Amino acid sequence: MTPITEVEGRRIPLSNLEKVLYPATGTTKGELLHYCATVAGALLAHLHNRPVSFLRFPDGPAGQHFFTKNPPPGTPSWVKIAEVPRSEGKAARQVVVSDLATLMWAANLVVEFHTPQWQADAPAQADRLVLDLDPGAPASVVECCAVARWLRERLAADGLHAYAKTSGSKGLHLLSPLEPTPSDRVSTYAKTLAREAEAELAGLVTHKMAKALRPGKVFIDFSQNAAAKTTATPYTVRAKERPTVSTPVSWQEVESCADPAELTFLIGDIAARLERDGDLLGPLINLNRAGRIP
Template identity: 60%
Template sequence: MPNTVVEGRDLSLTRLDKILYPAAGFTKGDVVDYYTSVAQVILPHLRDRPASFVRAPGGVEGKSFMAKHVPPGTPDWVTVRRVHRVDGRTDRQVLVQDLPTLLWAANLAALELHVPQWRLPAEGKADRLVFDLDPGAPATIVECCAVARWLRDRMAGDGLDSCAKTSGSKGLHVLAPLHPTDAEAVADYAERLAREASRALPDLAVHQVPKKLRTGRVFVDHSQNAWTRTTAAPYTLRARPRPTVSTPVTWDEVAGCTQPDDLVFSAGDIASRLDRHGDLLGPLLDPARAGRLPDRG
């Protein structure tokens, strides 16, 4: 059982040779190494946001599960806070505030990190808006890119700056930084734009939930703006057959996407992208780029 000290915290890292992504031969040690390599860019996007983990202790071909509660044996140096639920009660959740906590989570085979659109202590005050564009076969991320560009231009008309990232699965996320705003108002605005998109792009976009309506079109999922919902964090791994990553992309890359594989990135691709682009989602962290929702008049 390797023991190491990270930023003054004692960590026990176990079974680092265990293969978690069999199709890629990607081990738990590779997961730890990956999260170490992206810590500088992922941690600012996680800070002060209660984390939910998708854990796959048996690997991605085994059983995975979403974990929101603080697991037994959590070190006392991990930051834990109480967060409200829909029924008014509270749960204790982890905040991934530093590298030791990030690597502690990786050692639990917490492959995916999901966070809400708000930060503590301003629970329910969203500082970003998100659309999750989910393609219904035979549509792919190529069609998502067309919808993303429409959303970008539509939000620009309201004075909102937007960024894009792959979901790390099949789709694309479009995000916009906001001055802290009541999540209910953000959710309402996002739903209006999703409906507008389905009217403006009737053969391409749909805002309704039933899957039978999504065949060959892109579901513009606005629901993750609800204060109780979460979204895959930037730079998180996904529990897919291969260690794909939710990767920030440029709008030129979105415009130039003609094949689904154009916007598929794995853990091994991220270092070179960071060298080339830096953090493309930096605007989400810049108060000067934060917008305000338009007045409905």
């Protein structure tokens, strides 16, 4: 029998709580749901008013993965749905995770949360810039940190404040809060930054996606600024061998990183970091340091 829990007055069935999703660590689905509930304040703040795309992995990271933007079958009637324009001019429907009940319903589906750089009521008007630093072996997040330091200074030269989080995989994400700006304009600017970084950091950076160019280099993926693209939401758990989390990190941590293990965080690490540091990506939400791209 599937247990039912009540969250903020909503009755939510929670299934297979003892199921081991991450054999490498023995992490169960119940532990994953507990993590989401524990960090809900920070996670919901970054999901707020953004249409969500789900990467579902119901049988764990070794099982089938499927990416969906449409509301999953069986979505409760009380879940908020946003009408989102698509490139072909038709409107699509996507979930907005607006409260704890919706978060726990979605977490029960076993998902990564991915969100665009714009909010549901202002499609394609980006309020943040993102640069995804993806290392090609034997490069690692250590090399990403070196590139991040250069990009931080470059962004500062244009009056933009940069903040960092781990991808929850191998790399690093840099984000800058913006005054609302058309996504295509942000994409053009981000591509310019990536090309400048490749020119300045010869041998360490590529701005091209081709796999053949990436061994030993950091690929700066600027494409996630496009209106139709999404990025892993801060604090989401990833479908990797272990329950790694896309975790905000301080610039001190970026500057001192000498080993990838120093910037690898699991679900059990996050509550203590939030208690100690608060949300290091808070400026992305309150926009008190929002900049304007040149």
